[in-house]
Amino acid sequence: MRNFNAISREEQEKLKRSHVLVAGCGGLGGYVISYLARLGVGRITAFDPDEFAEHNLNRQIFADMSTINRTKVEVVKENLSLINPEVKFTGIKARFEEGFEEVWENDIKVVVDALDSIPSRLELARICKEKEVPLVYGMVGGWYGEIGTQFPEDETLENLCRMGVKGQGVEKEGGVLSFVVGGIAALQAAEVVKVILGRGEILREKVIFFDFLEAESEIMELF
């Protein structure tokens, strides 16, 4: 894999030796996985219980007329073999809650939240604390998105979701626009790479809120 001078040869090797777990292969998950594969991350394990459906076409990168009704993790595996055949991809057709313990390996360096509900996201955060692994979370709805990274001792995500632990957000009525999903997933992939390489500024104890309609962003400090 060639990422030229932005990532050194040693860092590229480090990415190749890294194992990332992604919970969800829908909107955010599809993009994050494709970005990580193109970056040369060596191992990706992903969960998703679903098949692609027509209503995924507006925002999920691996949803198309040929993949409707097919299992998401299988479609992702096929696509990755075309994007970067060196990636070792393990796709589990289940909710992460059902299979996390079985697939957990201590070489997993970072977990990505690509889930579509707040209760599952908080459950993932709880498990990541137990496993002492950083969690890169992302949330999207309508024209808006939020993204940050939580280390095991942080409470950022819990604070962010405290008022709406049972509910769904603005996505319930506004859906989610394709570029919001791609944009937030791109920032999540960048966080994953920075956590693995130990480089740059990580969005720790703060969340960036993006308003793609007004072209505004707001950094929320949460600690």
Place this chain on the structure above:
Amino acid sequence: MKVKVKLFATFRKGRFKEEIFDYPEGTKVEDVVKQLSLPVKELGIIFINGKHVSLEAKLREGDVLSIFPLVGGG
């Protein structure tokens, strides 16, 4: 007391982006939420001067109150 209220995302629709209001002493965040008819179950996170607070928090002269809706999809 004067308080600057900033609304984000969908909460701006039919309301405003940023406005200064004159509230009586002792006004709480929940009073502002009620006054602006913000749906409580759509609330995400609320800050006063950049520090996240609960609905019961009291406002003070010169505070900046920022209210975000919940965003939860993936």
